[in-house]
Amino acid sequence: MTGSEKQAPKPIILSVDDDPSVSRAVARDLRRHYGESYRIVRAESGPDALDALKELKLRGETVAVFVADYRMPQMSGIEFLEQAMDLFPLARRVLLTAYADTHAAIDAINVVDLDHYLLKPWDPPEEKLYPVIDGLLDAWRAAGDRPIPHTKIIGHRWNARSAEVRDFLARNRLPYHWFMADEPEGQRMLEAAGLDDRTLPVVITEQGQPMVNPSETELADRLGLSTTPSEEFYDLVVIGGGPAGLAAAVYGASEGLDTVLIERTATGGQAGQSSRIENYLGFPDGVSGSQLADRARRQAEKFNAELITTREAVALEVNGPVKTIKFADGTSIDARAVILATGVSYRQLQAEGCVDLTGKGIYYGAANSVASECEDEDVYIVGGANSAGQAAMYLSRDARSVTLVVRGPSLEASMSYYLIQQIEANPRITVRTCTEVQRAAGDGHLENLYLVNRNSGAVEEVSAARLFIFIGAAPLTEWLDDVVARDDHGFILAGPDLKACSRWPLERPPHHLETSVPGVFVAGDVRSESAKRVAAAVGEGSMAVMLVHRYLAEA
Structure with a gap:
């Protein structure tokens, strides 16, 4: 649970x-x-x-x-x-x-x-x-029999969609109880619903209503999340619910702006999946990404910001002073100002077999719903940044061994010093530098990895129960093509960085976080040359609201 x-x-x-x-x-x-x-x-x-x-x-x-x-x-x-x-x-x-x-x-x-x-x-x-x-x-x-006053999920350990549903509920802080379909209690649940294990995953609400392989929107609607904006026009629309977006929602709503935050999956972003953030100001003992996201979400709601989930923005149109956000379902909302805080996603690992085994032992990020099942397993992590290091420390509590697979010659270039020290002192964690995953293999789920040494070319086969991937950062900005200026990697240009692109239309210079479209701002990891740290994202989200006020006063 x-x-x-x-x-x-x-x-x-x-x-x-x-x-x-x-x-x-x-x-x-x-x-x-x-x-x-x-x-x-x-x-x-x-x-x-x-x-x-x-x-x-x-x-x-x-x-x-x-x-x-x-x-x-x-x-x-x-x-x-x-x-x-x-x-x-x-x-x-x-x-x-x-x-x-x-x-x-x-x-x-x-x-x-x-x-x-x-x-x-x-x-x-x-x-x-x-x-x-x-x-x-x-x-x-x-x-020892007890009631289970929560949503129930019946699925299979190696069913990819089962893992996705568990991750969605966990990231949205919706309590649930997990049942394996091939175990007695899971079978009893399916029998009571008149279903069988060919329909997995099955989600049963607290009211006893079964849903067969529901979409995230269906889950959100049935389980009480807000999925539809209540108005057609807002002072401020924030796109993205990571640390930058949540900070923007808190400061926008608390300072009197009619604010709505649009998030396609769950508030918290990648930071919300971090097992422990130890260098965030004000938390000397560390804080989990989930706890930080939950506090920020409740704080935004306290100031009457609307938080909308499972809505994907697919287009931005500019009609004079009005900005229109269009959604995948054909609906739209208008706003006086927009803050883009869509964050980044993990890049896909281009190794043979990874696509077929994703959700079946291979995962992007380290959701607690899956990480909790790694007891006495040999797990591997691909990546050398803080998110990979935090996952390694968390998984090492229960896993028999954790191996970090890193392309570079060391961790120093991308990981914080305090994490490197913790990893070096942990006897369960091994770091393999100058190494890549060449192939993943298994019968229905991950069983083996083939690792290649980038210097010698030697390939080694290892047994692996799980592989967690934390490689690079791909900006989610394709939907903004030809609307706002972006760099060669798709990150959004803003403020002084716009000088080189000649896209700024006004006589005044752009505000520091303002994109090539006046009144559209950017904050957090999706901004070109951003710091890629939680504290920096929070700072940019709050700063963007200050600049929104300045823009609205000028309009």
Whole structure:
């Protein structure tokens, strides 16, 4: 499970009896004695009870005790308990019988592992009912069954889409519980949903609604994220939800601008996936990227900035003082000013076999949802910058070994000194310099890597359970082609850097973070020659808002 804790629902005691008067009497006596700590649910037929159990299973609730009448016309109590056990195998089982049916109750002890049978009538309950249920509840609690008040994901360890869904929920700080489809509880979940393992991944909401291989937009809509801007016109539109974009949203909204932030996946950006940032001002003990992103998001919402997820900007149009942002779904919004904070993405590793095994042992970044499964594994990391170093330190807690594969002759050129020291002192981490991944191989998932030494050309085959890739930084700016000036690598030019491109249309010089389009600013890693550090991105995001105010005052 990941995400914040939530109050668990009460465990359930379920009674089923086709005689309405008996059903009400059982529920009344149970509610009187156990209602404070347990929810009492009653049904008047076996099929109705099974339907209710499937809904409870999908919602993540749990059943402590079944109390079923033996003689029911559609389905006997024993038949009901046989099927109910498939959904809640840890629940305790009681059969209500008449004196003439005691032989059936004795047989049920062997058929459904019956815990107890009660003769009707059970009056007084203080003597005949409650002591029995008390003992069964004690045994149930000792078995460790608990409700799961979160979204459930049923998938496969080496299913790429399962990994993507887990990563999406984790990065958006949506709590979930992960079930393997080939394990008993995952199979019970699929059975309750009427599905099988050919439909993976399956996501089941807290309300018990199953979704088969949902898109990120479907997940966001169903799980309560904001996906649609509430207005058509804003003072400020921020594109990108990394540190620069979140800082811009905080400062824009706090200083009175009607502000919306548009993020295509999850707030936090690449920094949000960092296991620990130790050189960020004000956090001497370090802070995880997820924690930093969550605090920034809540701070932006505190000042009434709108945060929109799973919306991808595909075009920027300039119509005089109005800037129009168009989205992939055909909708658009207008603004007086825009801050581009789209960040960068990891470059794709051009090694044979990587494409086929992505999500099946090969991952870009190191999402906590996957990193938590690396216990006693030999894992490899490609990259030599801070993000790779932070991942190495984090993974080394549980992995048997961590190997950093670095193209250059050392780490000094791209990694902070404090991280290099930590890596050198960690006995589980090995650094292989002047090395590249030539090929990845495995049957359905990563099993082996072929590493080539750049100096000698020698190739070595190694066993590898996981490969995490942190190479380079590709700017996400293709959608701005022919609109704003960019350098040869696609990073956005701004301020003084615009002198060489002759794209600036006004007599006044551009503001420091202003692009070739007046009123459109850039902040963070997507800016040409940026520092590629979290603190620098935050500073640029806040500074860009100050320049937006200056631009609006001039307009």
